[in-house]
Amino acid sequence: MNILIKNGRVIDPANGVDEKLxxxxxxxxxxxxxxxxxxxxxxxxxxxxxxxxxxxxxxxMHVHLREPGFEYKETIASGxxxxxxxxFTSVCCMPNTNPVNDSRSVAEFILSQxxxxxxxxxPIGAVTKGSKGEELTEMGELFSAGCVAVSDDGxxxxxxxxxxxxxxxxxxxxxLIISHCEDSALAAKGVMNEGIVSTELGLRGIPSAAEDxxxxxxxxxxxxxxxxxxxxxxxxxxxxxxxxxxxARGVKVTAETCPHxxxxxxxxxxxxxxxxxxxxxxxxxxxxxxxxxxxxxGTIDVxxxxxxxHAADEKAGEFDYxxxxxxxxxxxxxxxxxxxxxxxxxxxxxxxxxxARPAAILKLDKGSLSPGFDADxxxxxxxxxWMVKSSEFKSKSRNTPFEGWKLKGRAVxxxxxxxx
Amino acid sequence: MALRTKDLLGIRGxxxxxxxxxxxTAATFKDVSERDIKKVPTLRGKTVMNLFYEASTRTRTxxxxxxxxxxxxxxxxxxxxxxxxxxxxxxxxxxxxxxMKCDIIIxxxxxxxxxxxxxxxxxxxxxxxxxxxxxxxxxALLDLFTIREKLGRIxxxxxxxxxxxxxxxxxxxxxxxxxxxGAKVRVCGPPTMIPPGMAQMGAEVTYDMDKxxxxxxxxxxxxxxxxxxxxxxxxxxxxxxxxxxLNSARLARAAGHALVMHPGPMNRGVEISSEVADSNSVxxxxxxxxxxxxxxVMFLLSGGTKAEA
Numbered sequence: 001m002n003i004l005i006k007n008g009r010v011i012d013p014a015n016g017v018d019e020k021l022x023x024x025x026x027x028x029x030x031x032x033x034x035x036x037x038x039x040x041x042x043x044x045x046x047x048x049x050x051x052x053x054x055x056x057x058x059x060x061m062h063v064h065l066r067e068p069g070f071e072y073k074e075t076i077a078s079g080x081x082x083x084x085x086x087x088f089t090s091v092c093c094m095p096n097t098n099p100v101n102d103s104r105s106v107a108e109f110i111l112s113q114x115x116x117x118x119x120x121x122x123p124i125g126a127v128t129k130g131s132k133g134e135e136l137t138e139m140g141e142l143f144s145a146g147c148v149a150v151s152d153d154g155x156x157x158x159x160x161x162x163x164x165x166x167x168x169x170x171x172x173x174x175x176l177i178i179s180h181c182e183d184s185a186l187a188a189k190g191v192m193n194e195g196i197v198s199t200e201l202g203l204r205g206i207p208s209a210a211e212d213x214x215x216x217x218x219x220x221x222x223x224x225x226x227x228x229x230x231x232x233x234x235x236x237x238x239x240x241x242x243x244x245x246x247x248a249r250g251v252k253v254t255a256e257t258c259p260h261x262x263x264x265x266x267x268x269x270x271x272x273x274x275x276x277x278x279x280x281x282x283x284x285x286x287x288x289x290x291x292x293x294x295x296x297x298g299t300i301d302v303x304x305x306x307x308x309x310h311a312a313d314e315k316a317g318e319f320d321y322x323x324x325x326x327x328x329x330x331x332x333x334x335x336x337x338x339x340x341x342x343x344x345x346x347x348x349x350x351x352x353x354x355x356a357r358p359a360a361i362l363k364l365d366k367g368s369l370s371p372g373f374d375a376d377x378x379x380x381x382x383x384x385x386w387m388v389k390s391s392e393f394k395s396k397s398r399n400t401p402f403e404g405w406k407l408k409g410r411a412v413x414x415x416x417x418x419x420x
Numbered sequence: 421m422a423l424r425t426k427d428l429l430g431i432r433g434x435x436x437x438x439x440x441x442x443x444x445t446a447a448t449f450k451d452v453s454e455r456d457i458k459k460v461p462t463l464r465g466k467t468v469m470n471l472f473y474e475a476s477t478r479t480r481t482x483x484x485x486x487x488x489x490x491x492x493x494x495x496x497x498x499x500x501x502x503x504x505x506x507x508x509x510x511x512x513x514x515x516x517x518x519x520m521k522c523d524i525i526i527x528x529x530x531x532x533x534x535x536x537x538x539x540x541x542x543x544x545x546x547x548x549x550x551x552x553x554x555x556x557x558x559x560a561l562l563d564l565f566t567i568r569e570k571l572g573r574i575x576x577x578x579x580x581x582x583x584x585x586x587x588x589x590x591x592x593x594x595x596x597x598x599x600x601x602g603a604k605v606r607v608c609g610p611p612t613m614i615p616p617g618m619a620q621m622g623a624e625v626t627y628d629m630d631k632x633x634x635x636x637x638x639x640x641x642x643x644x645x646x647x648x649x650x651x652x653x654x655x656x657x658x659x660x661x662x663x664x665x666l667n668s669a670r671l672a673r674a675a676g677h678a679l680v681m682h683p684g685p686m687n688r689g690v691e692i693s694s695e696v697a698d699s700n701s702v703x704x705x706x707x708x709x710x711x712x713x714x715x716x717v718m719f720l721l722s723g724g725t726k727a728e729a
Contacts, residue, residue: 196617200432202532202554202589205616272533317510318531320552 002026002044003418007036008054008379013352014359014368023054025375028417032371049379052412053347056355056367057089057376060329062153062178062232062256062304065091065121067113068106069098074309074396076110079329080117082307082395086329087411089376090120090366091307092358094153095131102126102137107145119416120376122148122364127166127177131155136166143173148362151178153232154279158184160217167227176361178230181214181239182206182280191320193266193281201269203319206281212238219246222253230361231255233306235280237290244299254361255294256302259328259335260401262291262344268401274315274322275401278308292344295353301361303353305332309397327395331388333380334407341408347382375418382409423720427539427546430555431596439600443565445716445724446709452489453711462719463492469517472528472549473499473510478684478707479549479559483526486714492524514538524718527551532589545721553587558717559683560593562710564601566702567638569709570679575602580632580674581623582664583642583691584613584653590683591642595623608632609642609664612653629664630673638679641666641691657690667693671700681706 003025010021010033022039024032032039065079074082076093083091093110095101101110107123114121125142129135131152139150150170157163157179170177187210192198194205215231219242222229234240234257243255260278265285268276276282294300308325315322336354339345345353359367366376388405390398413420421441431439452460468487472480480496487494497517510529517525524545527535532552539546550556568574579598585591585607598605599622607614607623608631618625626632633639644660654660666680680692680701688694697703 194616196620199586199615199617200592200621202552202592204553272536313509317537318529319533319537320531 002042004039004041004044004046005054005377006046006048008049008052010054010369011348011351012056012369013348014056014356015370017369018348023369023377025418028375028419030369030371030373030375033369053380053382055351055378055380056369057378057414057416058087058333058354059090059358059364059367060088060305060307060332061092061302061358061362063091063093063307063329064096064309064325065093066309067097068109073311076113076121077117078394078396079307079309080114080119080121082327082329082393083119084414084416085394085411086331087333087378087380087414088119088329089378089414089416090122090364091329092122092124092148092362094124094151095126096154100126100131101147102129102131104141104145107142107147111146119414122146122362124148124178125150127152127157128162133157133159133162136162136169139170139173139175143175148364149176149178149230151180151232153178153180156180156182156184156214160221163218164221164225167221167225167229170227171225174228176228176230178232179214179218180232181211181218183210183213186210186213190281191277192269193283195266195284197266197269201272203269208236208238208283208287211236211280212242215239215242219243219251219253223251226252229253233258233261233280233304234291234294234300235261235283235287237287240290240294240299244294244297247299254301255299256304257291257295257300258304258306259332260326262288262295262339263335264401272319273401274319275326275399275403277319277322277324278306278326279324292339295339296344301353302358303332303336304358305329309395310399312398315399326399326401327393327397330393330395331400331402331407334386334410335402337382337409338407375415377415378411379413380409381412384408384410386410422723426721428557428717428721429536429539429546429548431557431560431593431600432555434596434600436600439561439564439597442561442713442716442720443568445720446561446565446712449715449719450709450712452715453708458489459491460489461491462724463487463490463722466492466523466722467521468492468494468524468526468718469522470494470496470526471514471517472497473534474528474530474550476528476550479528482707482710483549483714486711486718489711490715490718492718510534510538511541514542518542518544524721547717547721550589552589553592554589555593556589557593558710558714559590560597561717562706562713563594563640563681564597565709565713566681566706567679570702570705571637571677574598577603577637578606578635579603579638579640580606580608580636581640581642582608582629582632582666583644584648585609585618585642586613586615587645587648588642594640595621606632606636610654629670633670633673636674636678638681639666639671639674640681643683643685644687644691646687661690665691665693666696668695671696
């Protein structure tokens, strides 16, 4: 079936497009773009988007879908539904499931569960078997099974020699290694950022150096090996600066941050708010400024969510015992659009960080509205004001620190291969 | 005047008037414990639950005596005998206690924030009997009471708090209480045990104990948790005692009237020499005053006012 998307403001960062265009979708692919009224419907269904933004389907390269193993928190189906509701047509799921996605069979299981899902799901395999940080996984198997990157996210690869070999070995497949930069000895039993707030609350702190020393190490290893390194969820000013310097030297390193790291500080933990407990932890106002600067100057390539669903019972009770993480798929776009409002990023650049940029890093033929590409399209109403109500989330979990926030702009339609 | 809150979770944010109200009320209760018949009918018919998720003798007993001397019915639950070992959540346990109509729930917990969490979920008054590294408000109140009783005032005094500040709820509560009442606070310990943000909390930091003690009106010693050695926070007990132990020579640097305090239990010969503990200290006065202060807190949280005490 053909669809004509009419009267939209088409923003396609990959092609430098920002103008009023109509788009013809045919057989699930982008067939043609043209001036408004220049394309005849010829029996195609017409979607009049009435001046809304028509953008490449958003890509979230960092989510946790919890299946297999933790289906009470999220399933591939519910996570993909949350993605679609938030404007994401593609998500990459981290391997910390049970069993860990460290083998072809788990990757294939995830892909088979995703077949009917309302968003595309790309598995990320583990760097080491069982994400134990000891022996490398069979990356060739994972790659051919459909994994788009490898990561031991949530469990840093503490042994530098193992990380070195991973970065070397991954070069066979030119596979991306996504590093959760955290020195677990420095982080120890910390539950929030180390600083005045942790002192006042009497909670064990995680110093920003726990992230910085690992960022420094991994950059050095990327430099040594020539492997492709992507730093996940950057939260500190120190990491931003090191990544900036590394890029200037020509190191193959890319980086992402998450909406919470430019929206909140560790002040959000006061009252022992477990919804503000995540890893890396919320940092200080100075770090938030540095993250924004990193987004502005291109040091940070990507905005990802680190969508980490947890059941309500798990997030209730003692702060120390609550698991790390928050859901993000259904709030990310609204929070990210605030960066445009604040003048941190032009709209086209923001959208690039949520579509074209992650696609390029992951080498996916996605994130663009070029003719021939899959018709993965998100339609955004940039003016609608709405309030975050976790009870309305498509995700199985409700663990958000943004409950009740008033946001402006949201996805009103998400098409995957022309279907919505 | 009455307290503004239904709970006592910490000293942070309390006004000097509220703190003084508790201290003044405690003064009126102190003599109850001196009588032959150590009981007043003030809280007759009220039920007080001591919910202790962490080992404690002194604090639990002090709360129990305080409740009993006010004629409340006091029940003790410790984590080893409660359903915590069966994996029941803190909230479920507390809700069950509330369902049995407890008026005051006293909570000791190794997790910072556990009493605050319960206070939000329960209608009963919640008293924090020490949570993690966060606060131990009744300890600070009894310390303030003791200083005021012995020295006549708190405003303008200099108090040194020495030891593992980072992991001490006693230190935090005392910093808030002392500064709220106008005292100057010096904190002292190895840098591995000094948390960030001390200046913002109003305390001066020194790593040199001689400087901390110099001219001080009171010296509060904190218990050294010996297991911190394996965590690398100090290399050995001998050096720790040399650098941060209170002995007679060091005490001589303090003001002549200086009070030596310790929340207990003491490591004799580590943070405090026996000589100092046994001859110059007000450590047992602190324990005595603890009962009066806790009586005052329970009384005030039950809606009492100072005039009725």
